[in-house]
Amino acid sequence: MVAVAIAAAVLLADGYSVTERAVAVGSVTAMAVLYLSAARPLILIDHHGKRSMLVSVAYLLLFAVAVAGVPVTTWLMFMIIPLFFMLVSLRRAVALVLCANLIPVVLELRADPGGILIDLVIAAISTAAGLCIGVWITRMAEQSEQRAQLIAELEANRAEVARLSHEAGAAAERARLAGEIHDTLAQGFTSIITLLQAVDPDLKDERLALAVRTARENLAESRAMVAAFAPSALASASLPEAVRRSAARFTEEAGVPATVRITGAERGLPTRAEVVLLRAAQESLTNVRRHAGAREVAVLLAYSPDTVRLVVRDDGRGFDPGISGNFGLSGMRSRAADIGGALAIRSDADTGTTVELEIPA
Missing domain, CATH: 1.25.40 (Serine Threonine Protein Phosphatase 5, Tetratricopeptide repeat)
Structure with missing residues (x-):
């Protein structure tokens, strides 16, 4: 213009x-x-x-x-x-x-050399006015940028506080549910097993033996649920060690050998990511024990610069992932999606089942 x-x-x-x-x-x-x-x-x-x-x-x-x-x-x-x-x-x-x-x-x-004085006065006024306006505008722009940065930092801090509050609330709720399961279901199954064995210590009666086996399976399931709700293993050990312990417990309970392999440079992960990985390992092992009829299980925890991958593979009977109504698998998918991860399941009767979870970390 x-x-x-x-x-x-x-x-x-x-x-x-x-x-x-x-x-x-x-x-x-x-x-x-x-x-x-x-x-x-x-x-x-x-x-x-x-x-x-x-x-x-x-x-x-x-x-x-x-x-x-x-x-x-x-x-x-x-x-x-x-x-x-x-x-x-x-x-x-x-x-x-x-x-x-x-x-x-x-x-x-x-x-016109004679009119130089007035030109110098005009130039001085013009220079002073231009510099004052320019410096003022520059300072205002810098302050606006600083305010914008401060607002962005405050919004980021607010989002972080909200995330931590949500995680703390979720952890408290999981701990509460874990305590209730431990105090009700787990204690109840333990009492049933004790009472049945008191009636027939050798379990010669087939019906009593079946009842004891069923109670033991459900006791193990309730313990797994407690571990899934409140992964106390992570409080006293690293994620790889917690996965190894879960595999060892699986072998003890199911009598099926489970090997654990860790690749890449181990590093600390956000608590939320570690919980998702550990729960996926526990849920996969629980499914193998309950449904697969496998002879062996292999667990891989692979660290890469940008992601962490968990793979649980068994040689069991397999199933159709498309029609499975397994609530545990749905929970794994949901938890993986919450942190930007992806869950893949491959299964057939010849090669068994492979559960693969990859999350950014």
Whole structure:
């Protein structure tokens, strides 16, 4: 808008030749094109490097040419001074403003040395006003950026506090459910086993033996549920050690050998990620014990720079993952999705079942 207004003023001013008008209008037009093609894109990306300095120098040269042609184009300073402060650092912008205000003085000195005093006064006022406005705008922009950073940090801290509060609440609820299961179901199954064995210590009665086996299986399941709700194993051991203990307990309870292999560089993970991995291992082993009829199980915990992968493979009878109504698998999928992970299940009667969980960590 400034360029259009000044170009119109140049065309309407009296006392200048066609050549002088053409030079001045050409310089103003070049400034407008330079703004659209180079200055504006640099301002939008907040670039203060070499390219921005070259564009500023080009504005200074075009301004000198325009003023040399038609002095009324001195009003272009209203356009170029703000651009200097937006394009380059504060120190360089100050130097460019000083140069821009000296150009009309030098040109006037050549044309009319007698009027130099008033030109110097005008230049001094213009320089002071330009510097004050430019410095004030620069400081305001810096303060706005600092406020924006502070707001972003506060929002991030608020989100982190909300996440930690949610995790703390979920952990408390899991601990409560684990305590209730331990105090009711687990204790009840233990009492049933004790009472049945008191009636028939040798379990010669087939029905009593079946009842004891069923109670023991459900006792083991309730213990697994307690471990899943409140993974106390992670409180006293690392994730790899907790997985090894779960595999050892599985072997003790099911009589099926389970090997554990750890690859990659072990490292600490967020508690939420460790809980998801440990629960997936426990749930997979529980499913093998209950349904697979496997002869052996292999567990892999693989650390990579960006992810951690858990693989539980058995050689059991397999199943159709598409029609399985296993609540444990649904829970694994949900927990994996909550932390951006993915669960894959491959199973058939010939090769058994492979459960693979990969999470970013």
